[in-house]
Amino acid sequence: MIRRLAAAAAVLAFILIVAGGVVTNTDSGLACPDWPTCFGSAMPRMVGNVAVEHTHRLIAAAVGLCSVALVVLTLRRALQGALVFAVAGFSALVLGGAFWAGHVKHVSDELPWLGVVLVAAGFAGCAWVAARARDSGAKLAAFALMVVMFQGLLGGLTVLYRLPTLVLVMHLGTSMLFLSLTVVLAVNEAPRVTAPRGLLWLTTAALYVQILLGATVRHTGAGLVCVDLPFCRGAIWPAGVHPMVHLHMAHRAFAFVVLGLVCWSSLRLARSSRGLIRALALTAPALVLVQIALGVLTITTFKDLVPLTAHLLVAALLLADHVALLAMTREPAPVPLALGAPA
């Protein structure tokens, strides 16, 4: 049940990420001027940009409910039912404080400190629950709930502060973190296979960095500062240009670092494994190639909605693939050192 629910949460997280991409790529981020309501309503007239933005919020609400259910189920499995009430209370504190603060900010243009304090107290309480949980699944589920609530708050801040770049990048960063946690929860109880994981960790970290780099390119408007391919303004690394140009080229260059790392770690893993792990390992290089092609198409189509959104989806798939590989493998036991030659 828990694995199925975690898998459902992971699928919903994918849908949420894609919906978020559509919000950005159709300029719908400010279609609802308030948060968490939209024009003061929980269900506004669903037309045009409002429909895009509010659908994203509704999917986020579904993801949040899934996360709550995961915490409840994992805590009950660990026979810590009392903590369910605690996490419910602290989550209500986070959401209640945030919703009230969001409303005050919308009406008076000032964020009330009491709201911030309530939210911080709620998060501290959730962290306490996560620390008290005996079961690793319950710890993960509680942490995932905290991440998804934080992601929601960042979503609110993007609206209330009219799309600040740092918040937008963090919003995507936390969405990828939440996706990773749900993937771990979904495959956590599967039997683990022994495999070298150092390179896999490095590759996963590089993927996450590349996703953050891509989000920064997207949200600073640097996506089309270089429109020639493969060079930029006639050079691999043009000199005397604005930092946004270098940001764009860093994203392109790092894609090849990621390609190298993914190919290396995947082939190494594929050689020493079978079944699902081998399939996941071999899928990764193909996904990176598709991702590079989508990056090129994003430029040549002037950020057409389909390649641009697919670029985000494949990034999420690649990260999920690597997180699943990490969750399904374990480090080989250390070989005991020989203590001198026999007499």
Next chain:
Amino acid sequence: MTCSRLIAVAAALIIPAAAMAETIEGEVDFTGKAPTPGKLHREADPFCAKKTMTDPSVLAKNGKLENVWVHVSKGAKEAAKPPSETVEMDQKDCMYDPRMTTAVVGQKIIARNGDPVLHNVHTYLGATTLFNKGMPNDKAAPIEYVAKEEGMMKWKCDVHPWMRGYIGITKSGLQAVTKSDGAFKIDNVPPGKYTVESWHEKYGTKTQEVTVEAGKPAKVNFKYDGTEKGGA
């Protein structure tokens, strides 16, 4: 029927109708503190960086708001046929020019590039892309588009993200854009009851009901205080 009778009948039908057409006029006031326009960060493109510009999204002077699209949103009949003249949207000094204008459904809109650099013209109606085409430089052939639906047609250049343009489109053609003195005037409005809507790219929509009577212009004033949220 003789020719002179035909003319007399036509005159009897047309002249009263023309005489009955009235205007809706008024002003859009801005009662809040006008925000100081921030500098546009155009440094990433060497051509655009040559000219320093400030953000033109809120142009408020002497308590009047410029670039507000005012149109009859309810009660108007469709225009008999769209105007034959084209609506021009140019790209000059890495800005859309004009920032805001109007068109009628069926009217031809032409986009030009007056700059020696690439612009992509990405237009939206709501969340839907209408067209997204590149114009490599000032020698690029103009893009022609015929307005198909009512609403606010938003123009964006993804190469230069600060570039924004707006064309308000209606079926009736009963619309205007406020000038720097905040004034607008909608001509050829038959007597009747209407809903008039104002739209500003940052402060969003306001509506008012108005009754137009024969023989005198109807007055409608809108007021923004700068706390409104909405728009593009």
